Amino acid sequence: MLISRTARIASASVALVIAATSASAQKKYDTGATDTEIKIGNIMPYSGAASVAGVIGRAEAAYLAVINEAGGIGGRKINFISYDDAYSPPKAVEQARKLIEGDEVLFMFSPFGTPSNAAIQKYLNARKVPQLFVFSGASRFADPQNFPWTTMGWLPTYRLEASVHAKYLLKEKPQAKIGVLYQNDDGGKDYLKGLKEALGDKASAMIVAEESFDVTEPTIDTHIAKLKASGADTLIDLASPKFAAQAIKRIAAFDWRPLHIIASFSRSLGGVIKPAGLENAQGIVSATIAKDPEDKRWDNDPGMKAYNEFLTKAFPEGDRRDSNTLIGYGLAQMLIQVLKQCGDNLTRENVMRQATNLKEFRSEVLLPGIKMNTSPTNYTPVSQMQMTRLNGEGWEPVGDIISGDVQK
Template sequence: MKLNRRTVVLGAIASVAAPLPALAQKRYGPGVSDTEIRIGSTMPFSGPVSILGTLGKTSLAYFNKLNEEGGINGRRIKLIQYDDGYNPGKALELTRRLVEQDEVSFIFETVGTATNNAIYRYLNGKKIPQLLIFSGASKWKDVASAPFTISGMPTYDAEGRVYARWILENMPTAKIAVLMQNDDFGRDYLAGIKAGLGDKAKDMIVAQSTYETTDASVDSQVVSLKGSGANVFISLSNGKFTVQSMKKAHDIGWKPQVILPLGSSSLAAIMRPAGAEAGKGAITGVYNKPVSDPQFDKDPGVVGLREFLKKWLPEADPTDSLVGGGYTAAQVLENILRRCGDDLTRENIMKQASSLSGLSTPLLMPGITLSTSEKDHELYGHLWLQRFDGNSWVPFGKALSV
């Protein structure tokens, strides 16, 4: 085509008038500017499970690293964290403060089923993303009732099914005793275990006992469970209660096969305080490579974690699974925000979080990738099992579908 002045001018006008691609248009929601993305989080930095605050400390350190490197798409991440003490009422109060006063874009990584239960209606009602929370309650899979909530860990129900499958395959005549926290955390795990055992559940589970998070000790429950004659002890517990349950079982001479929730398997917070002999042989789930296992010493993901901690969180124990949990969660969120480009509305942040496909991060175990969809917020489709050898956790078998 022959160009003349009229053609060029008209072409220029048409070019300006034409809509730009969506990614080129800057669209911001609350908490976002050209230079910053404000994120909110409440954490149990104090209280009965204060060790879980390690998750938040690690994520904060990771975002500090990103900020020094230029942030995400040129924007610094400002993670505002408050201590909820693992108190649901306090978590709601502080979440409202984050939204209404600090004007954060969304909520990230809140720890605990009870605390997330306290805030999810408020956040979903306002269409504020509640992302990568550390609660595996089954309700977070229900997109209809919690469309703006995505868990950052496998659901308790799915994890429980994996443990049940292992028992059926390896200890088919087992007698099972269950200690459980008396809330959705314990009930969801137990529901998964029973579903996994199927018709055999009523015969294989010979004893159950509960505790409240306000209790001082679970010693009496463990003594009672030993009396059932069980040779498998599933401790659906958290923090100090997990330590107590293993120590008491060992002290009274009870030597069952111990199974622990993956979130209650930290070397620093659980296994070492319980003692090597009390925990030796215990089994739990795992999705991150255990840094304590020598086979991963030269793994790029593990090497990267160690180098990161050396500079940004030197007081942290690299072998602590909670450190790995916070590290992976921060990397997943980084991916989500990079995918958003310059469209950082709450709607698009949620859209990107709900459309992950085969995402892998450096610390994830082989065969584990992360996917979500608008109709399915179950982030993890596979888990490994690992066994405590008295010093470290050692994965065995292969990635198992949940």
């Protein structure tokens, strides 16, 4: 029987649709992904000067174990391979090579610290391996033009955080005499640059002293002594947790009473404040994007209820007072969102595509009103922060949420 031209065209069209559907449904994998597994690499300071931050990796591992128990993502279990770099850049390079060339992970997720991430950034970019959600606010990790395979972190950039601190001071203490303590690395220098930019023409009059330190120094006592001697009545302290705790203790020992502003990554009650002595830390100010687990305002909050249930059932060794535990939980939620968006296209290129296309994403631990948005030209997902003050055994909000300046 003859088939009409119309019928042949219709038949061909159906065949094309079927072929296109089949092609679009095909699974795509790069090294580290299969039908049953997604390998993800991580580097954390489980030992060394920043070891208190190791709980971030432990919390992430616990959260991903919960996801695996529920069937994984798209039927694939997440193989989370996390190594200790002791907060040492050479060790970070060694561990990154092991993860990429030995374990053959699909990508790197939330490696900790400015020095370690800076040490591995060029290597990962050269190999086109995503370096997702680095735990650093250095602006070099929000630079898609020069490092397209390095994407955003959990933290706002240090320059953005500096602009939030500056806006707070210009409103609350415009005559402040500021001493700045900062780590001698990209992060510390970024912060100082951002602070001066945000203070504008008042910077030279307000900043009376600057002290940088290296993480290899055993103590920062001499730096604190110099800052006190400068006549500063306000201390901006961009120190990693170990040194932030030292600064709090030394300030109390010197009977110095400046307005003390500490970096968001060192505001942990369990990892910094309590080891330094609660009595020494009263009145300290810090910015944050996340809810405080100790704040009674969140007792009936669905997101914090889910977080507390996670701690009880999956991570009982986690300290709910430690903001690093909360951060690990929130970071893992970001990871899961990206993997869900990837679907069956688990190539490194698509992982980057999805990580740079987060739209109005909210982790359960973010403060109300704060959402995460990214794009191929915006690697800074958060542009707002809330100032808080330590009062008793917890942080209380100070004023309204402040929008920071996202400097390129």
